Amino acid sequence: MIKMEYKDLIFPAGFKWGTASSAHQSEGGNHNDWSEWEQVQGNVKDGTDSQVACDHYNRYEEDFDLMKEFGHQVHRFSIEWSRIEPSPERWDERELEHYRRVIQALLVRGIQPMLTLHHFTNPIWFRDLGSWLNPEAPEIFGRYVGKLVSELKDFDIIWNTINEPMVISAMGYLFGEFPPQRKDFGDAQVVSRHLLMAHGQAAEAIRETYEESGKNHPLIAPVMSVSHFMPEDPDDPDDVELATYLDELYNHMWIKGAITGKVIDAEGNEMRYEALENSVDFIGMNYYSRQVVSSRMDFLNGEMPEKTIAERCDGLDWEVFPDGYYPLIKTFWERYGKPLWMTENGIGTMDDSLKCRYIISHLQQVYNAIQDGVDIWGYLVWTWVTNFEWAQGFMSDFGLVGMEPSTLQRIPRESAYLLKDIIEHNGITKEIQQRFLQ
Numbered sequence: 507m508i509k510m511e512y513k514d515l516i517f518p519a520g521f522k523w524g525t526a527s528s529a530h531q532s533e534g535g536n537h538n539d540w541s542e543w544e545q546v547q548g549n550v551k552d553g554t555d556s557q558v559a560c561d562h563y564n565r566y567e568e569d570f571d572l573m574k575e576f577g578h579q580v581h582r583f584s585i586e587w588s589r590i591e592p593s594p595e596r597w598d599e600r601e602l603e604h605y606r607r608v609i610q611a612l613l614v615r616g617i618q619p620m621l622t623l624h625h626f627t628n629p630i631w632f633r634d635l636g637s638w639l640n641p642e643a644p645e646i647f648g649r650y651v652g653k654l655v656s657e658l659k660d661f662d663i664i665w666n667t668i669n670e671p672m673v674i675s676a677m678g679y680l681f682g683e684f685p686p687q688r689k690d691f692g693d694a695q696v697v698s699r700h701l702l703m704a705h706g707q708a709a710e711a712i713r714e715t716y717e718e719s720g721k722n723h724p725l726i727a728p729v730m731s732v733s734h735f736m737p738e739d740p741d742d743p744d745d746v747e748l749a750t751y752l753d754e755l756y757n758h759m760w761i762k763g764a765i766t767g768k769v770i771d772a773e774g775n776e777m778r779y780e781a782l783e784n785s786v787d788f789i790g791m792n793y794y795s796r797q798v799v800s801s802r803m804d805f806l807n808g809e810m811p812e813k814t815i816a817e818r819c820d821g822l823d824w825e826v827f828p829d830g831y832y833p834l835i836k837t838f839w840e841r842y843g844k845p846l847w848m849t850e851n852g853i854g855t856m857d858d859s860l861k862c863r864y865i866i867s868h869l870q871q872v873y874n875a876i877q878d879g880v881d882i883w884g885y886l887v888w889t890w891v892t893n894f895e896w897a898q899g900f901m902s903d904f905g906l907v908g909m910e911p912s913t914l915q916r917i918p919r920e921s922a923y924l925l926k927d928i929i930e931h932n933g934i935t936k937e938i939q940q941r942f943l944q
């Protein structure tokens with residue numbers, strides 16, 4: 507076996523480390539469009555639901571204690587809209603108080619909160635109004651954000667508006683795998699447009715609320731799911747063209763709109779949408795895998811070539827492909843010139859040594875991008891404690907900290923110690939790479 511020569515890969519001073527999660531996947535006890543969908547047999551692969559999740563709603567202090575012990579500097583999490591606004595414009599004061607305590611609990615432990623305003627789930631009443639297909643959806647969401655931000659503006663928060671708009675539109679409205687399980691390209695386009703406008707409304711509500719109370723502009727970002735699209739046959743111009751088209755459609759179209767402030771309307775015309783102005787201070791990037799595509803297959807109907815890489819995420823067809831990370835980071839930087847946060851990266855597997863290798867090999871790519879001049883502010887692993895994975899239930903375990911099923915006791919895995927080590931060194935030392943990659 508060839509011995510690799512490694513060197514210390516130390517990140518810039520001030521680079522931030524931590525983990526990411528979402529309310530629905532961690533809290534337990536939510537009632538929203540997703541929790542109802544989970545109750546239909548067959549929707550969640552392993553037949554579980556989110557009702558307990560990892561009971562983070564009650565155990566957040568214990569989880570944050572552990573994060574502190576492991577040196578985390580940032581935590582990305584979401585607030586559950588259906589808890590705050592259980593019916594239109596009725597605000598639940600007890601839930602607002604709960605989240606104030608959550609944020610305070612992070613801050614007193616010296617952990618920076620990064621707060622996502624929308625992470626896939628919707629209140630039932632919003633679903634019944636037509637969800638993201640409703641032309642009023644952006645304003646309805648903006649109204650909610652305005653209220654929430656006015657309640658939380660005194661805390662030091664980094665704001666994420668919408669998590670993975672293209673996943674919401676593609677998985678929910680094109681491939682029909684997430685609620686509301688539609689399969690209509692036109693609907694998917696409408697949803698993606700409304701989510702873009704909703705991002706603008708949210709950003710505007712945040713800016714205005716801070717301005718009105720004489721506060722400095724906080725950092726605001728949308729969070730994009732990015733995937734590395736590759737032609738099955740690099741010598742086939744049709745495959746290359748398809749990969750390029752999908753890359754543009756999935757990775758770029760939406761964020762381009764957020765940056766330029768332009769939305770494509772129903773007639774295909776570009777229109778200025780004022781709320782989008784100054785709506786992106788940095789871009790959150792979630793990277794997991796690649797997509798190999800073939801022009802001979804009907805991609806839009808879910809047809810894809812056989813996977814060729816043996817290592818992949820449990821329950822999800824996501825191959826381990828670190829080489830796709832760097833080019834996406836580089837392209838985002840070159841095209842948009844905005845600082846980046848790696849807001850999610852990780853793997854769902856019971857093989858913890860694979861999890862460790864995954865993290866290290868992806869961090870090597872982030873390091874290389876920084877060396878090549880990309881301004882990256884931080885890296886967050888998905889996720890801290892084992893939680894509910896949307897359509898897989900508990901069969902894709904992304905946690906660095908496992909959970910004893912009957913007691914829900916937290917059990918840090920070697921990968922949790924790996925992240926601690928990385929944070930302590932502000933990078934991946936030669937020794938870390940040797941230990942896990944050889």
Ligand code: FCB
Binds near residue numbers: 669
């Ligand atoms: C991302 C989602 C996140 C989590 C990971 C595995 O697409 O944002 O909630 O489920 O995938």
